[in-house]
Amino acid sequence: MKNVLVATLSAVVAAGSLAALRAQQAAAPGRPAAAAKAPAAVPKTPWGDPDISGVWTSDAAIGIPLQRPDRFNGRAELTDEEFKEKEARDAQTRSRAENAIGSFRNDNAWLAKSYRQTSLIIDPPDGKMPAVTPYAESRRASRDQGTFGAGPFDTPEDFTMYDRCITRGIVGSVLPVVYGNGNRIMQAPGEVIISYEMVHDTRVIYTDGRPHIGKGVRQLLGDSRGHWEGATLVIETTNLSDKTSIGLNGNGLRHSADMVMTERITRVGPDELRYEIKMNDPKTYVAPFTISLPLVSPAGYRLLPYECLEGDYAIKNALSAERAEDDALAADLKKGIVRARKAITQDNVNAPRPAAGTPGAE
DSSP: OOOEEOOOOOOOOOHHHHHHHHHTOOSSTTSOTTTTSOOSSOOBOTTSSBOOOEEEESGGGTTOOSSOOGGGTTOSBOOHHHHHHHHHHHHHHHHHHHHOOSTTTTTTTTOOSOOOBSOSEEESTTOOOOOBOHHHHHTOOGGGTGGGSOOOOOSGGGSOTTTTTSOOHHHHTTSOOSSOOEEEEEEETTEEEEEESGGGOEEEEEOSOOOOOOTTOOBTTOEEEEEEETTEEEEEEEOBOSSOBOSGGGOSSBOOTTOEEEEEEEEEETTEEEEEEEEEOTTTBSSOEEEEEEEEOOTTOOOOOOOOOTTSSHHHHHHHHHHHHHHHHHHHHHTTOOOOOOOOOOBTTTBOOOOTTSTTOO
16 A cells, blocks of 8 residues: 655634635735645645645744734724734844754744734634533633643642653644644545654554444544545544633643634645634533644754653653752741742743843842
């Protein structure tokens, strides 16, 4: 069986707001070339399926907020003036990345095309994530943020799946973050394989009509079945667990095992896919919602190795630091000092703290 590399993340249709978005999609700069509509001549695999193969990145969606800011209320797209400002910001982001020194050099440098979207969420029409249910609220825990939060950290289960190098989940593997936004899609007759750069998760999606596995089997990436609607690959994923989330890097409030995800992937140009994913989980969210973003393949782009093993240093060090703080609190209490617990984590990227022993350190 001939395997053909097919990289993607695609176009997902959401009736109301998406219909409006597509109606606006002319040839104007920054408007995805008919997000739901494939080009006139769609490349095909040797066995006749639409060819969505390649190596892709969501870097082009950097700078598009997940939820629509209030200043863009009622608008799915930026005005011409706002779009010019975004193009300038994107150019600055690209320049910083290309001229950076250190381990983050060239991260975000593949932001080679700007888009007019005011939010990645396109449905509901207001671009906001629906409210969560009381049941979902009852499940909030420190594990939702892991080392991006303040703990407490008493066991490995108090960390995110990303902290533990297990998975970022389907949505978290696609949303753009500071690095590692690539994916590779491979196709063969009756199946599509999507492999993600960060944490190197790989999904095998059968398109040969076979049914989902039994409901008693639950998997971190669920069970995916696909079919073609014209040039669009439609993927339905069921059999998920309640251990993953849908935020950046897979962090955030965990969804329920009843979550059903529907992805739509469409090639809209030689170097661009439109990827959409609809989340439907009545136990967690009061309504379904849809995310849409471009996946691009700039000249020279390639995936890089990402080595991450559960228990590297982060988990061990966080747990040991938490125990050291336990001891420090107890020692202070013996001296009559009553104080608040100190956080043992910090955001090294967005809010770094001075290193111990340097000016400004605690």
